[in-house]
Amino acid sequence: MTTRTDNDHAETGAERISDAEHAVMEALWKRSPQTAAEVCESVCKERGWSIPTVKTLLSRLVQKGALATQPDGRRYLYTPLIARSAYVGTESKRLVERLFGGRAAPLFAHLAQAEALSEDDIAEIERLLREMKK
Amino acid sequence: MTTRTDNDHAETGAERISDAEHAVMEALWKRSPQTAAEVCESVCKERGWSIPTVKTLLSRLVQKGALATQPDGRRYLYTPLIARSAYVGTESKRLVERLFGGRAAPLFAHLAQAEALSEDDIAEIERLLREMKK
DNA sequence: GCATTCAGATTACAGGCGTAATCGTACTGC
DNA sequence: GCAGTACGATTACGCCTGTAATCTGAATGC
Structure with a gap:
Protein backbone atom coordinates (compact mmCIF):
# COMPACT_ATOMS: atom_id res chain seq x y z
CA MET A 1 0.00 0.00 0.00
CA THR A 2 1.57 3.23 -1.13
CA THR A 3 0.71 6.74 -0.10
CA ARG A 4 -1.56 8.43 -2.58
CA THR A 5 -1.17 12.02 -3.65
CA ASP A 6 -4.21 12.54 -5.91
CA ASN A 7 -6.25 15.11 -4.06
CA ASP A 8 -9.36 15.11 -6.17
CA HIS A 9 -9.72 11.50 -6.91
CA ALA A 10 -12.78 10.56 -4.87
CA GLU A 11 -14.73 13.66 -5.76
CA THR A 12 -14.32 13.61 -9.51
CA GLY A 13 -15.29 9.97 -9.94
CA ALA A 14 -18.49 8.13 -9.17
CA GLU A 15 -17.40 6.96 -5.71
CA ARG A 16 -19.73 8.08 -3.03
CA ILE A 17 -18.74 8.29 0.59
CA SER A 18 -21.35 6.54 2.70
CA ASP A 19 -22.76 7.88 5.93
CA ALA A 20 -20.59 5.66 8.09
CA GLU A 21 -17.54 6.49 6.02
CA HIS A 22 -18.38 10.15 6.37
CA ALA A 23 -18.21 9.93 10.14
CA VAL A 24 -14.67 8.59 9.82
CA MET A 25 -13.76 11.40 7.44
CA GLU A 26 -15.08 13.99 9.89
CA ALA A 27 -12.80 12.63 12.59
CA LEU A 28 -9.81 12.85 10.27
CA TRP A 29 -10.74 16.29 9.00
CA LYS A 30 -10.82 17.36 12.57
CA ARG A 31 -7.42 15.90 13.31
CA SER A 32 -5.02 14.07 11.05
CA PRO A 33 -2.92 12.09 10.59
CA GLN A 34 -4.41 9.47 12.93
CA THR A 35 -4.06 5.71 13.38
CA ALA A 36 -7.06 3.40 13.24
CA ALA A 37 -7.01 3.08 17.01
CA GLU A 38 -7.03 6.84 17.41
CA VAL A 39 -9.93 7.24 14.99
CA CYS A 40 -11.80 4.64 17.00
CA GLU A 41 -11.21 6.61 20.16
CA SER A 42 -12.77 9.58 18.39
CA VAL A 43 -15.90 7.94 17.08
CA CYS A 44 -16.50 4.48 18.53
CA LYS A 45 -18.22 5.55 21.68
CA GLU A 46 -20.70 7.96 20.10
CA ARG A 47 -21.35 5.65 17.14
CA GLY A 48 -21.43 2.41 19.09
CA TRP A 49 -18.73 0.91 16.86
CA SER A 50 -15.81 -1.37 17.60
CA ILE A 51 -12.33 -1.27 16.12
CA PRO A 52 -13.00 -3.81 13.31
CA THR A 53 -15.72 -1.53 11.98
CA VAL A 54 -13.44 1.47 11.88
CA LYS A 55 -10.71 -0.51 10.21
CA THR A 56 -13.11 -1.66 7.52
CA LEU A 57 -14.31 1.84 6.87
CA LEU A 58 -10.76 3.16 6.72
CA SER A 59 -9.81 0.45 4.27
CA ARG A 60 -12.80 1.25 2.06
CA LEU A 61 -12.01 4.94 2.13
CA VAL A 62 -8.47 4.16 1.05
CA GLN A 63 -9.83 2.02 -1.78
CA LYS A 64 -12.07 4.91 -2.79
CA GLY A 65 -9.11 7.24 -2.83
CA ALA A 66 -10.46 9.44 -0.08
CA LEU A 67 -7.65 8.68 2.38
CA ALA A 68 -3.90 8.42 2.12
CA THR A 69 -1.84 6.03 4.20
CA GLN A 70 1.56 6.69 5.70
CA PRO A 71 3.36 3.75 7.29
CA ASP A 72 4.33 4.32 10.91
CA GLY A 73 6.07 1.17 12.04
CA ARG A 74 3.62 -1.62 11.47
CA ARG A 75 0.56 0.57 11.45
CA TYR A 76 -0.75 3.35 9.24
CA LEU A 77 -1.40 6.99 9.77
CA TYR A 78 -4.47 8.04 7.76
CA THR A 79 -4.87 11.44 6.12
CA PRO A 80 -7.76 12.80 4.07
CA LEU A 81 -7.14 13.26 0.37
CA ILE A 82 -10.18 15.41 -0.10
CA ALA A 83 -10.77 18.66 1.65
CA ARG A 84 -13.85 18.88 3.81
CA SER A 85 -14.89 21.98 1.95
CA ALA A 86 -14.76 20.13 -1.37
CA TYR A 87 -16.86 17.29 -0.01
CA VAL A 88 -19.35 19.66 1.57
CA GLY A 89 -19.59 21.66 -1.62
CA THR A 90 -20.23 18.58 -3.72
CA GLU A 91 -22.90 17.26 -1.39
CA SER A 92 -24.59 20.64 -1.21
CA LYS A 93 -24.67 20.98 -4.97
CA ARG A 94 -25.89 17.44 -5.32
CA LEU A 95 -28.87 18.22 -3.13
CA VAL A 96 -29.64 21.42 -4.97
CA GLU A 97 -29.44 19.64 -8.30
CA ARG A 98 -31.56 16.72 -7.16
CA LEU A 99 -34.32 18.59 -5.39
CA PHE A 100 -34.24 22.14 -6.66
CA GLY A 101 -33.33 21.88 -10.30
CA GLY A 102 -29.94 23.42 -9.62
CA MET B 1 -53.72 -3.98 -0.50
CA THR B 2 -55.71 -1.17 1.03
CA THR B 3 -55.43 2.55 0.44
CA ARG B 4 -53.41 4.26 3.13
CA THR B 5 -54.30 7.60 4.60
CA ASP B 6 -51.37 8.30 6.94
CA ASN B 7 -49.72 11.35 5.39
CA ASP B 8 -46.62 11.53 7.51
CA HIS B 9 -45.77 7.93 7.78
CA ALA B 10 -42.65 7.70 5.63
CA GLU B 11 -41.12 10.89 6.92
CA THR B 12 -41.45 10.29 10.63
CA GLY B 13 -39.97 6.79 10.61
CA ALA B 14 -36.58 5.50 9.62
CA GLU B 15 -37.56 4.71 6.04
CA ARG B 16 -35.48 6.50 3.52
CA ILE B 17 -36.56 7.00 -0.04
CA SER B 18 -33.75 5.92 -2.32
CA ASP B 19 -32.58 7.81 -5.36
CA ALA B 20 -34.43 5.58 -7.77
CA GLU B 21 -37.55 5.72 -5.65
CA HIS B 22 -37.26 9.46 -5.56
CA ALA B 23 -37.42 9.66 -9.34
CA VAL B 24 -40.73 7.81 -9.19
CA MET B 25 -42.00 10.14 -6.51
CA GLU B 26 -41.11 13.18 -8.62
CA ALA B 27 -43.20 11.82 -11.50
CA LEU B 28 -46.15 11.34 -9.17
CA TRP B 29 -45.73 14.69 -7.50
CA LYS B 30 -45.83 16.20 -10.92
CA ARG B 31 -48.99 14.36 -11.84
CA SER B 32 -51.09 11.96 -9.84
CA PRO B 33 -52.86 9.63 -9.63
CA GLN B 34 -51.05 7.56 -12.25
CA THR B 35 -50.83 3.89 -13.15
CA ALA B 36 -47.54 2.02 -13.27
CA ALA B 37 -47.58 2.16 -17.06
CA GLU B 38 -48.12 5.90 -17.00
CA VAL B 39 -45.28 6.41 -14.54
CA CYS B 40 -43.06 4.36 -16.81
CA GLU B 41 -43.97 6.60 -19.73
CA SER B 42 -42.84 9.52 -17.60
CA VAL B 43 -39.48 8.19 -16.47
CA CYS B 44 -38.42 5.05 -18.32
CA LYS B 45 -36.90 6.73 -21.30
CA GLU B 46 -34.78 9.26 -19.44
CA ARG B 47 -33.77 6.74 -16.76
CA GLY B 48 -33.24 3.80 -19.08
CA TRP B 49 -35.66 1.66 -17.05
CA SER B 50 -38.21 -0.91 -18.09
CA ILE B 51 -41.68 -1.50 -16.64
CA PRO B 52 -40.61 -4.21 -14.15
CA THR B 53 -38.25 -1.72 -12.56
CA VAL B 54 -40.95 0.88 -12.12
CA LYS B 55 -43.35 -1.67 -10.72
CA THR B 56 -40.78 -2.76 -8.15
CA LEU B 57 -40.09 0.79 -7.09
CA LEU B 58 -43.80 1.55 -6.81
CA SER B 59 -44.32 -1.54 -4.70
CA ARG B 60 -41.45 -0.60 -2.40
CA LEU B 61 -42.76 2.92 -2.02
CA VAL B 62 -46.14 1.52 -1.07
CA GLN B 63 -44.45 -0.72 1.49
CA LYS B 64 -42.65 2.32 2.87
CA GLY B 65 -45.90 4.19 3.17
CA ALA B 66 -44.92 6.86 0.70
CA LEU B 67 -47.62 6.00 -1.84
CA ALA B 68 -51.30 5.18 -1.65
CA THR B 69 -53.01 2.77 -4.02
CA GLN B 70 -56.49 3.14 -5.46
CA PRO B 71 -57.86 0.19 -7.39
CA ASP B 72 -58.97 1.09 -10.91
CA GLY B 73 -60.26 -2.10 -12.46
CA ARG B 74 -57.44 -4.55 -12.18
CA ARG B 75 -54.73 -1.99 -11.85
CA TYR B 76 -53.77 0.60 -9.32
CA LEU B 77 -53.64 4.34 -9.43
CA TYR B 78 -50.73 5.55 -7.29
CA THR B 79 -50.79 8.75 -5.26
CA PRO B 80 -48.11 10.27 -3.04
CA LEU B 81 -48.77 10.18 0.69
CA ILE B 82 -46.06 12.69 1.43
CA ALA B 83 -45.96 16.16 0.09
CA ARG B 84 -42.97 17.08 -2.00
CA SER B 85 -42.37 20.07 0.21
CA ALA B 86 -42.21 17.84 3.27
CA TYR B 87 -39.72 15.50 1.62
CA VAL B 88 -37.62 18.37 0.36
CA GLY B 89 -37.65 20.01 3.77
CA THR B 90 -36.55 16.83 5.49
CA GLU B 91 -33.73 16.20 3.05
CA SER B 92 -32.56 19.78 3.29
CA LYS B 93 -32.51 19.69 7.05
CA ARG B 94 -30.79 16.36 7.01
CA LEU B 95 -27.96 17.80 4.94
CA VAL B 96 -27.67 20.86 7.15
CA GLU B 97 -27.56 18.69 10.26
CA ARG B 98 -25.06 16.28 8.81
CA LEU B 99 -22.62 18.72 7.27
CA PHE B 100 -23.20 22.07 8.93
CA GLY B 101 -24.03 21.26 12.51
CA GLY B 102 -27.62 22.35 11.99
C1' DG C 1 -63.86 -20.75 -25.51
C1' DC C 2 -59.17 -19.92 -26.16
C1' DA C 3 -55.08 -17.25 -26.83
C1' DT C 4 -53.12 -13.09 -25.76
C1' DT C 5 -52.26 -9.22 -23.01
C1' DC C 6 -51.93 -6.80 -18.84
C1' DA C 7 -50.99 -5.95 -14.09
C1' DG C 8 -49.60 -6.88 -9.39
C1' DA C 9 -47.00 -10.22 -6.73
C1' DT C 10 -43.03 -12.71 -6.19
C1' DT C 11 -38.42 -13.94 -7.07
C1' DA C 12 -33.66 -13.00 -8.68
C1' DC C 13 -29.02 -11.33 -8.34
C1' DA C 14 -25.07 -8.30 -8.02
C1' DG C 15 -23.15 -4.63 -5.61
C1' DG C 16 -23.09 -1.33 -1.73
C1' DC C 17 -23.36 -0.64 3.07
C1' DG C 18 -23.11 -1.42 8.11
C1' DT C 19 -20.95 -3.81 11.49
C1' DA C 20 -18.46 -6.87 12.57
C1' DA C 21 -15.23 -11.58 13.20
C1' DT C 22 -11.29 -13.90 11.88
C1' DC C 23 -6.72 -14.65 9.93
C1' DG C 24 -1.84 -14.01 9.47
C1' DT C 25 2.11 -11.67 10.84
C1' DA C 26 5.05 -8.69 13.37
C1' DC C 27 6.10 -6.63 17.60
C1' DT C 28 6.45 -6.35 22.64
C1' DG C 29 6.96 -7.77 27.30
C1' DC C 30 8.18 -11.13 30.61
C1' DG D 1 11.79 -18.15 23.70
C1' DC D 2 7.08 -17.87 24.26
C1' DA D 3 2.67 -15.84 25.06
C1' DG D 4 0.14 -11.93 24.45
C1' DT D 5 -0.90 -7.86 21.87
C1' DA D 6 -1.52 -5.00 17.94
C1' DC D 7 -2.36 -4.18 13.23
C1' DG D 8 -3.72 -4.59 8.38
C1' DA D 9 -5.82 -7.92 5.32
C1' DT D 10 -9.39 -10.90 4.46
C1' DT D 11 -13.75 -12.89 5.17
C1' DA D 12 -18.57 -12.84 6.85
C1' DC D 13 -23.43 -11.85 6.77
C1' DG D 14 -27.81 -9.49 6.75
C1' DC D 15 -30.13 -5.69 4.78
C1' DC D 16 -30.80 -2.18 1.21
C1' DT D 17 -30.76 -0.74 -3.50
C1' DG D 18 -30.91 -0.99 -8.52
C1' DT D 19 -32.70 -3.24 -12.22
C1' DA D 20 -34.69 -6.49 -13.68
C1' DA D 21 -37.22 -11.53 -14.88
C1' DT D 22 -40.78 -14.53 -13.89
C1' DC D 23 -45.13 -16.16 -12.04
C1' DT D 24 -50.02 -16.02 -11.51
C1' DG D 25 -54.48 -14.68 -12.34
C1' DA D 26 -57.78 -11.64 -14.41
C1' DA D 27 -59.37 -9.18 -18.36
C1' DT D 28 -59.72 -8.59 -23.26
C1' DG D 29 -60.11 -9.62 -28.07
C1' DC D 30 -61.05 -12.73 -31.70
Whole structure:
Protein backbone atom coordinates (compact mmCIF):
# COMPACT_ATOMS: atom_id res chain seq x y z
CA MET A 1 0.00 0.00 0.00
CA THR A 2 1.57 3.23 -1.13
CA THR A 3 0.71 6.74 -0.10
CA ARG A 4 -1.56 8.43 -2.58
CA THR A 5 -1.17 12.02 -3.65
CA ASP A 6 -4.21 12.54 -5.91
CA ASN A 7 -6.25 15.11 -4.06
CA ASP A 8 -9.36 15.11 -6.17
CA HIS A 9 -9.72 11.50 -6.91
CA ALA A 10 -12.78 10.56 -4.87
CA GLU A 11 -14.73 13.66 -5.76
CA THR A 12 -14.32 13.61 -9.51
CA GLY A 13 -15.29 9.97 -9.94
CA ALA A 14 -18.49 8.13 -9.17
CA GLU A 15 -17.40 6.96 -5.71
CA ARG A 16 -19.73 8.08 -3.03
CA ILE A 17 -18.74 8.29 0.59
CA SER A 18 -21.35 6.54 2.70
CA ASP A 19 -22.76 7.88 5.93
CA ALA A 20 -20.59 5.66 8.09
CA GLU A 21 -17.54 6.49 6.02
CA HIS A 22 -18.38 10.15 6.37
CA ALA A 23 -18.21 9.93 10.14
CA VAL A 24 -14.67 8.59 9.82
CA MET A 25 -13.76 11.40 7.44
CA GLU A 26 -15.08 13.99 9.89
CA ALA A 27 -12.80 12.63 12.59
CA LEU A 28 -9.81 12.85 10.27
CA TRP A 29 -10.74 16.29 9.00
CA LYS A 30 -10.82 17.36 12.57
CA ARG A 31 -7.42 15.90 13.31
CA SER A 32 -5.02 14.07 11.05
CA PRO A 33 -2.92 12.09 10.59
CA GLN A 34 -4.41 9.47 12.93
CA THR A 35 -4.06 5.71 13.38
CA ALA A 36 -7.06 3.40 13.24
CA ALA A 37 -7.01 3.08 17.01
CA GLU A 38 -7.03 6.84 17.41
CA VAL A 39 -9.93 7.24 14.99
CA CYS A 40 -11.80 4.64 17.00
CA GLU A 41 -11.21 6.61 20.16
CA SER A 42 -12.77 9.58 18.39
CA VAL A 43 -15.90 7.94 17.08
CA CYS A 44 -16.50 4.48 18.53
CA LYS A 45 -18.22 5.55 21.68
CA GLU A 46 -20.70 7.96 20.10
CA ARG A 47 -21.35 5.65 17.14
CA GLY A 48 -21.43 2.41 19.09
CA TRP A 49 -18.73 0.91 16.86
CA SER A 50 -15.81 -1.37 17.60
CA ILE A 51 -12.33 -1.27 16.12
CA PRO A 52 -13.00 -3.81 13.31
CA THR A 53 -15.72 -1.53 11.98
CA VAL A 54 -13.44 1.47 11.88
CA LYS A 55 -10.71 -0.51 10.21
CA THR A 56 -13.11 -1.66 7.52
CA LEU A 57 -14.31 1.84 6.87
CA LEU A 58 -10.76 3.16 6.72
CA SER A 59 -9.81 0.45 4.27
CA ARG A 60 -12.80 1.25 2.06
CA LEU A 61 -12.01 4.94 2.13
CA VAL A 62 -8.47 4.16 1.05
CA GLN A 63 -9.83 2.02 -1.78
CA LYS A 64 -12.07 4.91 -2.79
CA GLY A 65 -9.11 7.24 -2.83
CA ALA A 66 -10.46 9.44 -0.08
CA LEU A 67 -7.65 8.68 2.38
CA ALA A 68 -3.90 8.42 2.12
CA THR A 69 -1.84 6.03 4.20
CA GLN A 70 1.56 6.69 5.70
CA PRO A 71 3.36 3.75 7.29
CA ASP A 72 4.33 4.32 10.91
CA GLY A 73 6.07 1.17 12.04
CA ARG A 74 3.62 -1.62 11.47
CA ARG A 75 0.56 0.57 11.45
CA TYR A 76 -0.75 3.35 9.24
CA LEU A 77 -1.40 6.99 9.77
CA TYR A 78 -4.47 8.04 7.76
CA THR A 79 -4.87 11.44 6.12
CA PRO A 80 -7.76 12.80 4.07
CA LEU A 81 -7.14 13.26 0.37
CA ILE A 82 -10.18 15.41 -0.10
CA ALA A 83 -10.77 18.66 1.65
CA ARG A 84 -13.85 18.88 3.81
CA SER A 85 -14.89 21.98 1.95
CA ALA A 86 -14.76 20.13 -1.37
CA TYR A 87 -16.86 17.29 -0.01
CA VAL A 88 -19.35 19.66 1.57
CA GLY A 89 -19.59 21.66 -1.62
CA THR A 90 -20.23 18.58 -3.72
CA GLU A 91 -22.90 17.26 -1.39
CA SER A 92 -24.59 20.64 -1.21
CA LYS A 93 -24.67 20.98 -4.97
CA ARG A 94 -25.89 17.44 -5.32
CA LEU A 95 -28.87 18.22 -3.13
CA VAL A 96 -29.64 21.42 -4.97
CA GLU A 97 -29.44 19.64 -8.30
CA ARG A 98 -31.56 16.72 -7.16
CA LEU A 99 -34.32 18.59 -5.39
CA PHE A 100 -34.24 22.14 -6.66
CA GLY A 101 -33.33 21.88 -10.30
CA GLY A 102 -29.94 23.42 -9.62
CA ARG A 103 -31.33 26.61 -8.10
CA ALA A 104 -30.31 27.57 -4.59
CA ALA A 105 -33.02 30.09 -3.78
CA PRO A 106 -35.79 27.48 -3.37
CA LEU A 107 -33.54 25.62 -0.93
CA PHE A 108 -33.19 28.79 1.04
CA ALA A 109 -36.94 29.28 0.94
CA HIS A 110 -37.48 25.82 2.35
CA LEU A 111 -35.06 26.37 5.17
CA ALA A 112 -36.67 29.70 5.91
CA GLN A 113 -40.13 28.13 6.05
CA ALA A 114 -38.86 25.43 8.37
CA GLU A 115 -37.54 28.12 10.70
CA ALA A 116 -34.10 26.66 10.33
CA LEU A 117 -32.56 30.09 10.03
CA SER A 118 -31.40 31.81 13.20
CA GLU A 119 -30.90 35.54 13.50
CA ASP A 120 -27.18 34.92 13.28
CA ASP A 121 -27.73 32.98 10.07
CA ILE A 122 -29.73 35.81 8.61
CA ALA A 123 -27.13 38.42 9.55
CA GLU A 124 -24.39 36.32 8.05
CA ILE A 125 -26.30 35.68 4.85
CA GLU A 126 -26.95 39.39 4.51
CA ARG A 127 -23.25 40.05 4.92
CA LEU A 128 -22.43 37.51 2.24
CA LEU A 129 -25.00 39.04 -0.06
CA ARG A 130 -23.41 42.43 0.38
CA GLU A 131 -20.01 41.00 -0.48
CA MET A 132 -21.41 39.32 -3.54
CA LYS A 133 -22.77 42.56 -4.83
CA LYS A 134 -19.37 44.21 -4.84
CA MET B 1 -53.72 -3.98 -0.50
CA THR B 2 -55.71 -1.17 1.03
CA THR B 3 -55.43 2.55 0.44
CA ARG B 4 -53.41 4.26 3.13
CA THR B 5 -54.30 7.60 4.60
CA ASP B 6 -51.37 8.30 6.94
CA ASN B 7 -49.72 11.35 5.39
CA ASP B 8 -46.62 11.53 7.51
CA HIS B 9 -45.77 7.93 7.78
CA ALA B 10 -42.65 7.70 5.63
CA GLU B 11 -41.12 10.89 6.92
CA THR B 12 -41.45 10.29 10.63
CA GLY B 13 -39.97 6.79 10.61
CA ALA B 14 -36.58 5.50 9.62
CA GLU B 15 -37.56 4.71 6.04
CA ARG B 16 -35.48 6.50 3.52
CA ILE B 17 -36.56 7.00 -0.04
CA SER B 18 -33.75 5.92 -2.32
CA ASP B 19 -32.58 7.81 -5.36
CA ALA B 20 -34.43 5.58 -7.77
CA GLU B 21 -37.55 5.72 -5.65
CA HIS B 22 -37.26 9.46 -5.56
CA ALA B 23 -37.42 9.66 -9.34
CA VAL B 24 -40.73 7.81 -9.19
CA MET B 25 -42.00 10.14 -6.51
CA GLU B 26 -41.11 13.18 -8.62
CA ALA B 27 -43.20 11.82 -11.50
CA LEU B 28 -46.15 11.34 -9.17
CA TRP B 29 -45.73 14.69 -7.50
CA LYS B 30 -45.83 16.20 -10.92
CA ARG B 31 -48.99 14.36 -11.84
CA SER B 32 -51.09 11.96 -9.84
CA PRO B 33 -52.86 9.63 -9.63
CA GLN B 34 -51.05 7.56 -12.25
CA THR B 35 -50.83 3.89 -13.15
CA ALA B 36 -47.54 2.02 -13.27
CA ALA B 37 -47.58 2.16 -17.06
CA GLU B 38 -48.12 5.90 -17.00
CA VAL B 39 -45.28 6.41 -14.54
CA CYS B 40 -43.06 4.36 -16.81
CA GLU B 41 -43.97 6.60 -19.73
CA SER B 42 -42.84 9.52 -17.60
CA VAL B 43 -39.48 8.19 -16.47
CA CYS B 44 -38.42 5.05 -18.32
CA LYS B 45 -36.90 6.73 -21.30
CA GLU B 46 -34.78 9.26 -19.44
CA ARG B 47 -33.77 6.74 -16.76
CA GLY B 48 -33.24 3.80 -19.08
CA TRP B 49 -35.66 1.66 -17.05
CA SER B 50 -38.21 -0.91 -18.09
CA ILE B 51 -41.68 -1.50 -16.64
CA PRO B 52 -40.61 -4.21 -14.15
CA THR B 53 -38.25 -1.72 -12.56
CA VAL B 54 -40.95 0.88 -12.12
CA LYS B 55 -43.35 -1.67 -10.72
CA THR B 56 -40.78 -2.76 -8.15
CA LEU B 57 -40.09 0.79 -7.09
CA LEU B 58 -43.80 1.55 -6.81
CA SER B 59 -44.32 -1.54 -4.70
CA ARG B 60 -41.45 -0.60 -2.40
CA LEU B 61 -42.76 2.92 -2.02
CA VAL B 62 -46.14 1.52 -1.07
CA GLN B 63 -44.45 -0.72 1.49
CA LYS B 64 -42.65 2.32 2.87
CA GLY B 65 -45.90 4.19 3.17
CA ALA B 66 -44.92 6.86 0.70
CA LEU B 67 -47.62 6.00 -1.84
CA ALA B 68 -51.30 5.18 -1.65
CA THR B 69 -53.01 2.77 -4.02
CA GLN B 70 -56.49 3.14 -5.46
CA PRO B 71 -57.86 0.19 -7.39
CA ASP B 72 -58.97 1.09 -10.91
CA GLY B 73 -60.26 -2.10 -12.46
CA ARG B 74 -57.44 -4.55 -12.18
CA ARG B 75 -54.73 -1.99 -11.85
CA TYR B 76 -53.77 0.60 -9.32
CA LEU B 77 -53.64 4.34 -9.43
CA TYR B 78 -50.73 5.55 -7.29
CA THR B 79 -50.79 8.75 -5.26
CA PRO B 80 -48.11 10.27 -3.04
CA LEU B 81 -48.77 10.18 0.69
CA ILE B 82 -46.06 12.69 1.43
CA ALA B 83 -45.96 16.16 0.09
CA ARG B 84 -42.97 17.08 -2.00
CA SER B 85 -42.37 20.07 0.21
CA ALA B 86 -42.21 17.84 3.27
CA TYR B 87 -39.72 15.50 1.62
CA VAL B 88 -37.62 18.37 0.36
CA GLY B 89 -37.65 20.01 3.77
CA THR B 90 -36.55 16.83 5.49
CA GLU B 91 -33.73 16.20 3.05
CA SER B 92 -32.56 19.78 3.29
CA LYS B 93 -32.51 19.69 7.05
CA ARG B 94 -30.79 16.36 7.01
CA LEU B 95 -27.96 17.80 4.94
CA VAL B 96 -27.67 20.86 7.15
CA GLU B 97 -27.56 18.69 10.26
CA ARG B 98 -25.06 16.28 8.81
CA LEU B 99 -22.62 18.72 7.27
CA PHE B 100 -23.20 22.07 8.93
CA GLY B 101 -24.03 21.26 12.51
CA GLY B 102 -27.62 22.35 11.99
CA ARG B 103 -26.77 25.85 10.84
CA ALA B 104 -27.95 27.04 7.46
CA ALA B 105 -25.65 29.99 6.94
CA PRO B 106 -22.54 27.89 6.27
CA LEU B 107 -24.49 26.00 3.62
CA PHE B 108 -25.36 29.26 2.01
CA ALA B 109 -21.71 30.32 2.19
CA HIS B 110 -20.66 27.17 0.40
CA LEU B 111 -23.16 27.65 -2.36
CA ALA B 112 -22.10 31.25 -2.71
CA GLN B 113 -18.43 30.25 -3.01
CA ALA B 114 -19.29 27.69 -5.63
CA GLU B 115 -21.02 30.40 -7.66
CA ALA B 116 -24.21 28.43 -7.47
CA LEU B 117 -26.21 31.55 -6.80
CA SER B 118 -27.64 33.43 -9.76
CA GLU B 119 -28.70 37.05 -9.65
CA ASP B 120 -32.28 35.85 -9.56
CA ASP B 121 -31.42 33.65 -6.56
CA ILE B 122 -29.88 36.61 -4.77
CA ALA B 123 -32.83 38.87 -5.46
CA GLU B 124 -35.24 36.24 -4.24
CA ILE B 125 -33.24 35.52 -1.11
CA GLU B 126 -33.17 39.21 -0.35
CA ARG B 127 -36.92 39.36 -0.74
CA LEU B 128 -37.34 36.44 1.63
CA LEU B 129 -35.03 38.06 4.14
CA ARG B 130 -37.10 41.20 4.05
CA GLU B 131 -40.24 39.19 4.71
CA MET B 132 -38.59 37.39 7.58
CA LYS B 133 -37.73 40.62 9.25
CA LYS B 134 -41.35 41.74 9.41
C1' DG C 1 -63.86 -20.75 -25.51
C1' DC C 2 -59.17 -19.92 -26.16
C1' DA C 3 -55.08 -17.25 -26.83
C1' DT C 4 -53.12 -13.09 -25.76
C1' DT C 5 -52.26 -9.22 -23.01
C1' DC C 6 -51.93 -6.80 -18.84
C1' DA C 7 -50.99 -5.95 -14.09
C1' DG C 8 -49.60 -6.88 -9.39
C1' DA C 9 -47.00 -10.22 -6.73
C1' DT C 10 -43.03 -12.71 -6.19
C1' DT C 11 -38.42 -13.94 -7.07
C1' DA C 12 -33.66 -13.00 -8.68
C1' DC C 13 -29.02 -11.33 -8.34
C1' DA C 14 -25.07 -8.30 -8.02
C1' DG C 15 -23.15 -4.63 -5.61
C1' DG C 16 -23.09 -1.33 -1.73
C1' DC C 17 -23.36 -0.64 3.07
C1' DG C 18 -23.11 -1.42 8.11
C1' DT C 19 -20.95 -3.81 11.49
C1' DA C 20 -18.46 -6.87 12.57
C1' DA C 21 -15.23 -11.58 13.20
C1' DT C 22 -11.29 -13.90 11.88
C1' DC C 23 -6.72 -14.65 9.93
C1' DG C 24 -1.84 -14.01 9.47
C1' DT C 25 2.11 -11.67 10.84
C1' DA C 26 5.05 -8.69 13.37
C1' DC C 27 6.10 -6.63 17.60
C1' DT C 28 6.45 -6.35 22.64
C1' DG C 29 6.96 -7.77 27.30
C1' DC C 30 8.18 -11.13 30.61
C1' DG D 1 11.79 -18.15 23.70
C1' DC D 2 7.08 -17.87 24.26
C1' DA D 3 2.67 -15.84 25.06
C1' DG D 4 0.14 -11.93 24.45
C1' DT D 5 -0.90 -7.86 21.87
C1' DA D 6 -1.52 -5.00 17.94
C1' DC D 7 -2.36 -4.18 13.23
C1' DG D 8 -3.72 -4.59 8.38
C1' DA D 9 -5.82 -7.92 5.32
C1' DT D 10 -9.39 -10.90 4.46
C1' DT D 11 -13.75 -12.89 5.17
C1' DA D 12 -18.57 -12.84 6.85
C1' DC D 13 -23.43 -11.85 6.77
C1' DG D 14 -27.81 -9.49 6.75
C1' DC D 15 -30.13 -5.69 4.78
C1' DC D 16 -30.80 -2.18 1.21
C1' DT D 17 -30.76 -0.74 -3.50
C1' DG D 18 -30.91 -0.99 -8.52
C1' DT D 19 -32.70 -3.24 -12.22
C1' DA D 20 -34.69 -6.49 -13.68
C1' DA D 21 -37.22 -11.53 -14.88
C1' DT D 22 -40.78 -14.53 -13.89
C1' DC D 23 -45.13 -16.16 -12.04
C1' DT D 24 -50.02 -16.02 -11.51
C1' DG D 25 -54.48 -14.68 -12.34
C1' DA D 26 -57.78 -11.64 -14.41
C1' DA D 27 -59.37 -9.18 -18.36
C1' DT D 28 -59.72 -8.59 -23.26
C1' DG D 29 -60.11 -9.62 -28.07
C1' DC D 30 -61.05 -12.73 -31.70
